[in-house]
Amino acid sequence: MTITEQVDALFEEMVEIRRHLHMNPELSHQEITTPAFIADQLEEMGVEVRRGVGGRGVVGTIRGGNPGKTIAFRADFDALPIDDQKDVLYKSTVPGVMHACGHDGHTAALLGFAKAMIAIQDELPGTIVLIHQFGEELSPGGARAMIEDGCLEGVDAVYGAHLQSKMESGRIYLRDGFLQASEDAIKIIVHGFGTHGAEPHQGVDPILAASHIMVALQSIVSRNADPLKELVVSIGKFHAGDADNVISSNAVLEGTIRVFDPELRILAGQRLRTIVENVAIAMGATAELIIETGYDSLWNHLAETDIVRAAARGVLGDENVVEIDPVMPVEDFTYYTQTKPGAYFFVGAKMDDESVVYPHHHENFDFNENAMLVTAKVFAAIYFEAQETVMDSILVDLDSI
Numbered sequence: 001m002t003i004t005e006q007v008d009a010l011f012e013e014m015v016e017i018r019r020h021l022h023m024n025p026e027l028s029h030q031e032i033t034t035p036a037f038i039a040d041q042l043e044e045m046g047v048e049v050r051r052g053v054g055g056r057g058v059v060g061t062i063r064g065g066n067p068g069k070t071i072a073f074r075a076d077f078d079a080l081p082i083d084d085q086k087d088v089l090y091k092s093t094v095p096g097v098m099h100a101c102g103h104d105g106h107t108a109a110l111l112g113f114a115k116a117m118i119a120i121q122d123e124l125p126g127t128i129v130l131i132h133q134f135g136e137e138l139s140p141g142g143a144r145a146m147i148e149d150g151c152l153e154g155v156d157a158v159y160g161a162h163l164q165s166k167m168e169s170g171r172i173y174l175r176d177g178f179l180q181a182s183e184d185a186i187k188i189i190v191h192g193f194g195t196h197g198a199e200p201h202q203g204v205d206p207i208l209a210a211s212h213i214m215v216a217l218q219s220i221v222s223r224n225a226d227p228l229k230e231l232v233v234s235i236g237k238f239h240a241g242d243a244d245n246v247i248s249s250n251a252v253l254e255g256t257i258r259v260f261d262p263e264l265r266i267l268a269g270q271r272l273r274t275i276v277e278n279v280a281i282a283m284g285a286t287a288e289l290i291i292e293t294g295y296d297s298l299w300n301h302l303a304e305t306d307i308v309r310a311a312a313r314g315v316l317g318d319e320n321v322v323e324i325d326p327v328m329p330v331e332d333f334t335y336y337t338q339t340k341p342g343a344y345f346f347v348g349a350k351m352d353d354e355s356v357v358y359p360h361h362h363e364n365f366d367f368n369e370n371a372m373l374v375t376a377k378v379f380a381a382i383y384f385e386a387q388e389t390v391m392d393s394i395l396v397d398l399d400s401i
Contacts, residue, residue: 007373013115017107022092023090026097028142029134031135034134035132048063053149054145057133059131062114062124062127062130064123069127070126070128070154070156071387072131073159074143075109080100082363083096100362102349112372112376114128131146139294144332157341158336158339160345161345161378163367164347165365166360167347168348170316170374172315172347173347175300175326176305180298182262186291188210190209190252190285191206192249195246197246204284205285207247207251209283213276214253216275229259234255234256295335300343303341311378314381347374350367
């Protein structure tokens with residue numbers, strides 16, 4: 001039996017695992033039963049397991065019987081504070097919490113891959129490291145804590161995948177270089193002087209000052225940033241006052257900075273501070289800026305991305321390996337590729353029925369479970385591609401993967 005056939009035989013088991021996790025989600029940095037379930041699954045397979053890595057992470061190790069590289073694969077397992085509204089048998093049983101981003105599918109796919117690979121453990125070259133990560137959805141995330149706790153020690157390269165509900169099923173989407181943006185959360189507090197709405201000259205209007213700040217912020221992208229480099233500065237929240245005839249004392253703006261280039265990220269923060277402070281002064285107010293640094297931008301290494309390309313083409317054919325532009329959502333997989341060579345890619349997981357296709361983080365989110373098969377098969381192909389030479393004794397027909 002080839003690895004492909006072994007993975008196919010495990011599909012129903014992957015579906016069962018995914019649906020169990022979907023029905024029993026846990027929020028970021030609050031995961032207790034999920035990592036225990038994952039560790040138990042791995043131990044039942046005969047995988048060497050470390051629990052509590054970085055706090056709540058699980059790391060499995062499959063040591064092959066032949067010399068070779070150590071290749072790591074990562075899946076995240078945290079859920080989101082969203083109420084599941086789908087009408088399905090595997091709907092979340094936890095009010096206000098659901099897997100609305102596919103992390104349950106990532107976990108099931110990595111477990112399926114592990115079970116297929118441990119079946120030929122003695123014939124494998126090198127070592128497989130299975131990183132099951134907590135807390136991806138909520139900064140500071142779990143990646144850095146797990147890395148600090150040694151999950152990448154001895155690893156030669158690291159790979160990860162994310163299911164995508166809006167991308168065509170049966171395809172892999174990737175690029176080398178920047179794949180996902182960095183994120184910084186911004187909060188601007190404008191201090192004025194409250195007064196009666198009929199006597200604005202008696203006070204300092206923070207709403208007027210905040211409005212001018214919001215307009216001036218648009219100049220960062222249009223006049224300060226290189227037009228050939230992507231940058232987004234968006235305000236998503238504006239709050240001031242509670243009555244229509246009272247000028248409030250304070251106004252609060254909240255938003256996000258998304259960018260790929262680290263130097264442009266610094267420039268955006270500097271210009272933001274200059275604009276906020278000086279526009280406020282010009283309007284007779286004062287302002288304070290709080291920037292909460294989020295995840296760095298995600299960079300895919302060329303050699304490792306080429307390995308993914310070759311592996312995915314072997315699994316799916318050239319026509320189903322799609323080069324894409326970088327995207328603005330963020331991902332803490334970046335810290336793995338900052339530490340070791342690696343690559344991250346997307347797996348198309350669009351439902352066959354267009355009426356049930358929803359974006360990530362939506363209350364009706366779901367995905368095509370066949371994407372778990374694709375993920376597990378591509379992981380297997382990546383592993384052998386990364387080993388460069390495969391011994392004749394390995395029971396895998398790579399041409400059929």
